[in-house]
Amino acid sequence: MTREEIIEKGQVVYKKPTLLNDTPMHYCPGCSHGVVHKLVSEVIEEMGMTDKTIAISPVGCAVFAYKYIDVDWQEAAHGRAPALASATKRLWPDRLVFTYQGDGDLACIGTAETIHALNRAENITIIFINNAIYGMTGGQMAPTTLLGMKTATCPYGREVSLHGYPLKITELAASLDGTCYVTRQSVHTVAAINRAKRAIRKAFEYSMQGKGSNLVEIVSTCNSGWKMSPEKANKWMEENMFDFYHLGDLKDKGAEK
Amino acid sequence: MADQEITLMKGNEAIAHAAIRCGCDGYFGYPITPQSEVLETLAAEKPWETTGMVVLQAESEVSSINMVYGGACTGKKVMTSSSSPGVSLMQEGISYMAGAELPALIVNVMRGGPGLGTIQPSQSDYFQACKGGGHGDYHLIVLAPASVQEMADFVDLAFTLAFRYRNPAMILADGAIGQMMEKVVLPPFKPRRTEEEIIKECPWATTGRVGMRQPNIITSLELRSEEMEIINNRIQAKYRKIEETEVRYEEFMLDDAEYAIVAFGSAARIAKKSIEVARAQGIKVGLLRPITLWPFPTKEVCKLAGQVKGILSLEINAGQMVEDIRLAVEGRIPVQHFGRLGGIIPDPDEVVDALKRLF
Amino acid sequence: MTEEIIIAGFGGQGVLSMGKILAYAGLMEGKEVTWMPAYGPEQRGGTANVTVIVSDDPVSSPILSSYDTAIVLNQPSLEKFEPKVKPGGTIIYDGYGINEPPTRKDIEIYRIDAMDAAAEMNLIKTFNMIVLGGLLKIHPVVKIESVLAALRKTLPERHHHLIPKNEEAIRKGMEIIVKQ
Numbered sequence: 185m186t187r188e189e190i191i192e193k194g195q196v197v198y199k200k201p202t203l204l205n206d207t208p209m210h211y212c213p214g215c216s217h218g219v220v221h222k223l224v225s226e227v228i229e230e231m232g233m234t235d236k237t238i239a240i241s242p243v244g245c246a247v248f249a250y251k252y253i254d255v256d257w258q259e260a261a262h263g264r265a266p267a268l269a270s271a272t273k274r275l276w277p278d279r280l281v282f283t284y285q286g287d288g289d290l291a292c293i294g295t296a297e298t299i300h301a302l303n304r305a306e307n308i309t310i311i312f313i314n315n316a317i318y319g320m321t322g323g324q325m326a327p328t329t330l331l332g333m334k335t336a337t338c339p340y341g342r343e344v345s346l347h348g349y350p351l352k353i354t355e356l357a358a359s360l361d362g363t364c365y366v367t368r369q370s371v372h373t374v375a376a377i378n379r380a381k382r383a384i385r386k387a388f389e390y391s392m393q394g395k396g397s398n399l400v401e402i403v404s405t406c407n408s409g410w411k412m413s414p415e416k417a418n419k420w421m422e423e424n425m426f427d428f429y430h431l432g433d434l435k436d437k438g439a440e441k
Numbered sequence: 442m443a444d445q446e447i448t449l450m451k452g453n454e455a456i457a458h459a460a461i462r463c464g465c466d467g468y469f470g471y472p473i474t475p476q477s478e479v480l481e482t483l484a485a486e487k488p489w490e491t492t493g494m495v496v497l498q499a500e501s502e503v504s505s506i507n508m509v510y511g512g513a514c515t516g517k518k519v520m521t522s523s524s525s526p527g528v529s530l531m532q533e534g535i536s537y538m539a540g541a542e543l544p545a546l547i548v549n550v551m552r553g554g555p556g557l558g559t560i561q562p563s564q565s566d567y568f569q570a571c572k573g574g575g576h577g578d579y580h581l582i583v584l585a586p587a588s589v590q591e592m593a594d595f596v597d598l599a600f601t602l603a604f605r606y607r608n609p610a611m612i613l614a615d616g617a618i619g620q621m622m623e624k625v626v627l628p629p630f631k632p633r634r635t636e637e638e639i640i641k642e643c644p645w646a647t648t649g650r651v652g653m654r655q656p657n658i659i660t661s662l663e664l665r666s667e668e669m670e671i672i673n674n675r676i677q678a679k680y681r682k683i684e685e686t687e688v689r690y691e692e693f694m695l696d697d698a699e700y701a702i703v704a705f706g707s708a709a710r711i712a713k714k715s716i717e718v719a720r721a722q723g724i725k726v727g728l729l730r731p732i733t734l735w736p737f738p739t740k741e742v743c744k745l746a747g748q749v750k751g752i753l754s755l756e757i758n759a760g761q762m763v764e765d766i767r768l769a770v771e772g773r774i775p776v777q778h779f780g781r782l783g784g785i786i787p788d789p790d791e792v793v794d795a796l797k798r799l800f
Numbered sequence: 801m802t803e804e805i806i807i808a809g810f811g812g813q814g815v816l817s818m819g820k821i822l823a824y825a826g827l828m829e830g831k832e833v834t835w836m837p838a839y840g841p842e843q844r845g846g847t848a849n850v851t852v853i854v855s856d857d858p859v860s861s862p863i864l865s866s867y868d869t870a871i872v873l874n875q876p877s878l879e880k881f882e883p884k885v886k887p888g889g890t891i892i893y894d895g896y897g898i899n900e901p902p903t904r905k906d907i908e909i910y911r912i913d914a915m916d917a918a919a920e921m922n923l924i925k926t927f928n929m930i931v932l933g934g935l936l937k938i939h940p941v942v943k944i945e946s947v948l949a950a951l952r953k954t955l956p957e958r959h960h961h962l963i964p965k966n967e968e969a970i971r972k973g974m975e976i977i978v979k980q
Contacts, residue, residue: 238515257647257660258514271497271507271512272647275466276636296504297500475839561839621836622833710860713860789863
């Protein structure tokens with residue numbers, strides 16, 4: 185059967201969203217980014233917002249997100265994406281505006297921009313990939329690196345006396361009056377992927393309804409940085425990350441009457 | 442408000458009123474002395490209720506400039522203002538905007554440095570404004586107002602130049618121009634461009650894929666060196682064109698001058714008074730006032746070297762523009778610098794003394 | 801005609817606003833004006849001063865080496881600006897704020913007991929308008945009508961009922977200024 189025949193007979197059970205283009209991704213095999221890119225593309229498409237979306241990419245592994253998803257993109261300086269998004273949304277209030285950021289970008293160098301954009305109740309969504317490590321620069325310690333976890337800059341394991349504690353920025357975000365929907369998801373199983381997609385959709389819809397700022401954290405793997413096989417990385421995440429970064433909605437003001 | 446309103450206001454207030462009137466879409470700023478009146482005036486005028494202009498107090502200058510970056514990406518007319526320490530914080534964002542070739546306006550109402558320095562006036566950010574400031578090979582278009590009227594007039598001019606060349610522009614004022622009140626004729630109201638006009642005029646802007654056009658991507662990143670060199674060469678070619686086309690300056694009593702003062706901004710005002718005093722003492726001196734600091738009036742200064750016996754660079758700093766003057770005259774005549782530091786503005790008598798002492 | 805004036809005193813004495821009213825009155829008469837404050841923490845209680853230039857021609861430097869008239873409302877200001885009055889120029893000082901009066905012989909010296917008068921009139925806030933009245937008596941840089949028009953223009957509407965009190969203060973100042 186050809187591709188066309190399959191489509192014609194209504195037998196498509198899975199397809200690549202059209203917004204996700206054919207540019208080969210630079211992400212490592214097993215990385216969570218690709219899955220999240222697909223979810224974001226699907227949601228934009230399903231919401232019919234392709235011609236009204238303005239996305240902001242970070243500095244970090246997702247710096248080239250603009251090469252893969254066919255919407256308008258602004259490439260921010262390290263950590264500053266929420267500032268770009270704030271201005272963009274205020275100047276174009278009917279556009280869907282979101283940032284796509286990693287833990288180093290969002291929870292370290294850009295903490296001020298993140299907290300203040302969220303607390304100003306900017307009608308934007310932040311997609312936050314938390315893999316507890318700096319991936320692009322080669323596996324250094326991130327603000328979200330777990331205690332005991334080894335990275336290039338804490339080769340003997342993260343230690344409180346040397347490096348302080350991992351930062352739960354999503355809990356911090358949930359405590360801000362400006363946030364509407366704050367949730368922590370993952371994409372390590374089909375069920376988790378489906379939940380993550382619903383969360384992204386909900387966040388995007390709230391932002392378009394003017395309900396305030398939204399943060400969707402995706403607890404992710406970085407098998408290259410963690411120096412594990414993709415399969416092992418998934419298992420390690422389940423066993424270690426989820427204990428510290430609990431999955432689920434932290435806040436859903438949009439659902440309240 | 443009448444269109445041609447004559448009023449008395451501070452330079453900082455004039456910036457705010459001119460921004461509203463020239464159809465500015467957004468202002469993003471953070472308080473710092475001596476320029477806080479810009480944001481204060483905008484907040485009091487509430488332009489979001491009249492023209493629809495967005496006014497937002499950011500959490501830092503780092504954030505303000507990145508808000509400007511985001512807004513500029515969408516083709517809107519956006520601006521920020523700050524003073525020296527705040528503008529230092531903005532350098533990262535300014536470099537990104539120059540690299541991504543975005544039009545925007547940054548106003549620096551300079552105060553004395555280095556460091557936290559003083560809140561009093563200074564012109565010590567000339568190097569930062571004209572020689573790049575942030576990382577990479579780039580230039581801003583830099584306008585230096587010398588009166589409250591020019592503070593008002595240069596807002597529209599800066600936006601015009603910024604959009605003409607897709608390059609950030611800066612108004613480089615100082616605490617004296619920002620804080621002093623003078624008569625000003627406010628420019629007439631110009632409507633903000635509609636979204637359709639922006640989409641037409643700025644086909645590069647990230648406005649969403651209107652009409653399902655190809656995606657627009659604004660970035661300053663290109664990891665392939667050959668491609669990055671091509672981008673750099675294109676930007677440099679643009680700078681050469683700006684240097685050829687956009688030099689602006691004022692001449693004052695130069696016709697019979699034997700000596701010239703070159704000064705910009707408030708120093709040029711002091712220079713004019715000094716020239717009156719000096720001429721009363723029989724010293725024939727005139728003034729060349731660069732209005733664009735970048736592009737610098739190199740040719741005009743070079744020409745001056747064929748006429749006068751010496752040039753005094755009067756700056757409220759330790760000698761910055763003097764380097765550009767020396768490059769322009771190519772060693773043909775002596776070029777001296779006089780300035781005061783720490784937030785002290787030289788008075789006209791001091792300048793005349795310096796003229797006599799140095800030549 | 802160009803009149804170059806420095807007004808100096810403590811922050812809170814209305815030095816800057818007095819200068820502003822004077823400049824605004826000049827503007828309303830179609831003159832060129834510049835109001836250049838020494839800004840900063842002075843506004844909160846230290847010494848404050850403002851240069852006001854009112855001229856028929858465009859104003860060159862807002863920063864001056866010397867002045868036609870110095871209005872000094874405290875001792876430190878007198879010490880700072882007495883040497884900077886042009887020969888033949890004028891000093892106006894408030895008798896309450898100055899205990900060692902100016903001594904130069906080549907300038908005109910006027911005393912105005914504005915603080916005492918303001919207290920007597922129970923209009924302490926119009927102190928600066930009394931001083932301004934004194935200035936206008938000896939140097940009619942602008943017309944009193946222009947000052948009142950400037951007040952109408954610069955005061956918020958809710959304070960317009962105070963304009964007659966300000967006029968009273970200006971006229972009081974014109975009465976009580978005395979040559980030393």
